[in-house]
Amino acid sequence: MKNSVLQSGIILFAFVALTFLVSYTRPEGGNGSEAKQYTVISGNMNAKGGKDKFEADINQKLAEGWRLQGGICVENLYSYHQAIAK
Numbered sequence: 001m002k003n004s005v006l007q008s009g010i011i012l013f014a015f016v017a018l019t020f021l022v023s024y025t026r027p028e029g030g031n032g033s034e035a036k037q038y039t040v041i042s043g044n045m046n047a048k049g050g051k052d053k054f055e056a057d058i059n060q061k062l063a064e065g066w067r068l069q070g071g072i073c074v075e076n077l078y079s080y081h082q083a084i085a086k
Helices: 002-022 050-063
Strands: 038-044 073-075 079-085
Touching: 038 050, 050 079
Parallel strands: none
Antiparallel strands: 038 079, 073 079
16 A cells, blocks of 8 residues: 555656756747748868858858757768758
């Protein structure tokens, strides 16, 4: 009997704790109905000035209020991609 009461109490506590934590996982926009914008900036590191252009494009978007989404994706050692979101 004591075991089942203890188990029930632990389950109830875990349920309440998870419900409380999930309430803090909502998106920044409030109710989450707002669509977010995203884009991917790509650069060819094999081209002359490719690295500088890639960095300039990212810095320009950051200045416009965009934020980085994840890390840089490298494809074939020369194509770099960076996702950004607003």
